[in-house]
Amino acid sequence: MLDFTTLPYVDDRFKAVRRETVQVRVGEALIGGNAPILVQSMTTTKPKDVDETVRQTLALAKAGCGLVRITTPTFADAAGLEDVMKRVRAAGCTVPVSADIHFQPKAAFEALKWVEKVRINPGNFVDTGILTLDQQTDKLFDEGKEKVAEAFTPFVQEAKRLGRAIRIGVNHGSLSARMIYRYGDTVEGMVESALEYLAVCEAEHFDQVVLSLKSSNPRVAIAAYRLLAARLKQENFKPYPFHVGVTEAGAGADGRLKSAAGIGALLLDGLADTIRVSLTEDPVAEVPVAQDLIEACELKADAPKFEVPVFKKDPYHYERRESSVVKIAGVEIGGSLPVKVGVKSDAASLTGERRGPEFALAGFDASAGANIVTFKDAMDVAGFAANSASVPAGSIFCYTGSDMVYGVRALASALAAADRKDPILLYAKIGSSDKDMLRVSADFGSLLTDGLGDAVVIDGYKGAKESVALAFDILQAAACRRSKTNFISCPGCGRTLYDIRTVLGKIKERFGHLQDISIAVMGCIVNGPGEMADADFGYVGGGPGRITLFEGKTAVKKNIPEENAIEELVNLLKEKGRWVEP
Ligand code: SF4
Structure with missing residues (x-):
């Protein structure tokens, strides 16, 4: 098992810096290295439907999409990419195109001829699922490895010859029975699926590879990408760039929040090089959401440095931080209670309705009846780390400064070092824009995935009611607490x-x-x-x-x-x- 204390996924969990990676060229686009984070999306067509595929590709490029992916289910579809590409280029559009292949190695070979990048799924490129889980054996697992090398090597050689890029795109939902047999239905299985194929690329000295490990559960996606970053280092692979996404996010505000909770958290970890926001909407609608998310989660060069002990909490496996039960405005939070949602108001605003506020936060000072201790910056946190006895036991800890993810993590680390279990309140004062909504979902998504947060309060998003609804929706998006279908x-x-x-x-x-x-x-x-x-x-x-x-x-x-x-x-x-x- 990976020792997360000696092999972290980033150098500093209290200050994210974008991970250094190999740079991958996909036509005119660059992924990773020092290139800006690339926005991509996908048509909803098959290449055989040339007119509609071309129309959607051009529309996506016009909307600012930096790479367009096209589902390519059959060999005939792969061959159809020739016409699509001719028409797209004839229209003066230079956007790079990627073919998305499942199950069809022959189609993948054909697609290499026509498009700049091909995505294959290790869950079904060779391991087609013919054998069920109970038919797997250790011997078959090892033989499967050889089959992967046998089938994938010529594909890598062809990509290299043609100057194409490859994405090794693992999906949590389509892990092969072989991988599940060896690693279980786990993030380890997702990571090892990718590494098995990556080893073939490295054996061929081919580094134009992008990796992805998607899941519809943001918590799983975040853990998987983090573990992948750590395992690449541990196994001395080159640092390949990551295509980050949350699958099956849905539509509307819920789809945006779920995407932000997963993709945003990874942007804040510095682990994303290209992103796709998957919405059940017109693909063009995905582009501005992705652009907003990148902007909202931009890493600041001048972010504060938190001087606290090493954060020992396992970032690869979810476990809620152990906390004691403490009352906030008369309402218990912490322990094994669900993460509670509060409203920044007085008690009169408590309605007792489902998805209504569960506690009222009139203010932070003692005169407002709150036993909350706030930390406004890195100095405050360092002060507590140096003298934990300065804060009485049974307090509620709340970081209110900038760079919330790193501030709360630092606070949690200082609490752990002092062997304190006081609960943590996640508090965000935000504006009412879409970017504010995405950013708070990214912040809370990241922290809740770290198991941090016993109560949440969003203050200032449109109105009190909207702020409370947003808090409940983010808890649901982050797979933390369900409050609606x-x-x-x-x-x-x-x-x-x-x-x-x-x-x-x-x-x-x-x-x-x-x-x-x-x-x-x-x-x-x-x-x-x-x-x-x-x-x-x-x-x-x-x-x-x-x-x-x-x-x-x-x-x-x-x-x-x-x-x-x-x-x-x-x-x-x-x-x-x-x-x-x-
Ligand atoms: S599940 Fe949906 S997005 Fe995925 S391959 Fe099927 S139709 Fe396409």
């Missing part, structure tokens, strides 16, 4: 078998009143079931005009006509006792 939905791509955006809207309308349930809406049966994470129920495209409904990972109603599918999902929930009339 959790919708997981893929962004749609060339494999999508129905009008996913319209259907998602209808499903949200029909099921949005359910409070403790997770529903996945996925475009295809090929990747959908694997990618829908831990959803309770799934609505998955089974074929043209056909939907397959899942309970967990099990298909329970197969290929039902699309026109009946939403009502069939209601019936399924009724059968399982999970339906409540609105």
Whole structure:
């Protein structure tokens, strides 16, 4: 097991600096090195639909997308990229294009001829899932390694010959049974999947490689990328750039918050070199969100230095920081209680409603009845680290300065060094812009993933009610606390078998009143079931005009006509006792 205290993923967890990486050229775009973080997106078409693929590619480039990815499900689609590229270039558009390949090594080879970059998925490039988990053995695991080298080496050689880049793109939902057999369904399995393919690239002295480890759970994605950075160092691989994303984030504000909680946290760790925000919306809508997120999470060269003991908390495996139970304005927080949401107001604003504020924070000073100790900068934190007895036990610790992620981490480290378990309040005073919303989700997402935070208060976002709603939504986005229906939905791509955006809207309308349930809406049966994470129920495209409904990972109603599918999902929930009339 990796020793995180001697092999950290960044040099300083209290002050992020962008990780130094190899620079990868993808046509006219550069990823990593000292290049700006590149925004990318994906068309929702197959290359065989040349007109629409070209139209979407041009629209994305015009919107500021620095790299366009195209689903390439078959060899014929890969061959179709030739026409797409001719038309895109004839239109005077120089945006680099990447082909997205699952299951089809032959299509990957063909795509190399026409586009600047090809993404392959180690979960299915060789390990096609023919063998189930219970059929795996140690011998097969080792033989599988040889098969990977055998199949992937010629592909790497061809990419090198043609001057193309490769993305080794692992998805949590499509880890091979072979990897799960060896490492479990874990971030270690995700990382080792990537490293196995990367070893083949290095054996061929090919370094034009970008790595990604995506998950629909921001907590998993954050841990996986951190562990990857650490393992690359440990195994003496070159520092390859990272393509960072959270899959199946959904749509609207929830999709943006979930993306920010995961991608934003990694931007704040200095680990992202190119990002894609996946939304179940028009792909063009992803571009400004990604741009805003990069801007909102820009690392400051003059960020303060926190002089505190080494932060020993494991960044690769989630565990909530142990804290004692303390009352804030008469309400208990900490211990194993859920992370509570407060409002910056007086007690009169407490309504007792679900998703209403659970405590009121009138102010920080003792006259407001609060036992909160605030730390406004690195000096305050260092002062506590030097003399922990200066703060009475049973206080609530709150960092209110700039660079919140590093400040709260530093505070937690100082508390740990003093063997103190006082709870931590995450407090953010923000404005009302989209960037403010994204940044606070990134800050809280990062800290909650570190297991830090016993209560949260957002102050100033539009109004008190909106601030409280935002806090609940971020807790849900960060996989920390569920307070409303959790919708997981893929962004749609060339494999999508129905009008996913319209259907998602209808499903949200029909099921949005359910409070403790997770529903996945996925475009295809090929990747959908694997990618829908831990959803309770799934609505998955089974074929043209056909939907397959899942309970967990099990298909329970197969290929039902699309026109009946939403009502069939209601019936399924009724059968399982999970339906409540609105
Ligand atoms: S689940 Fe299927 S349809 Fe949805 S984005 Fe993934 S491959 Fe495309």
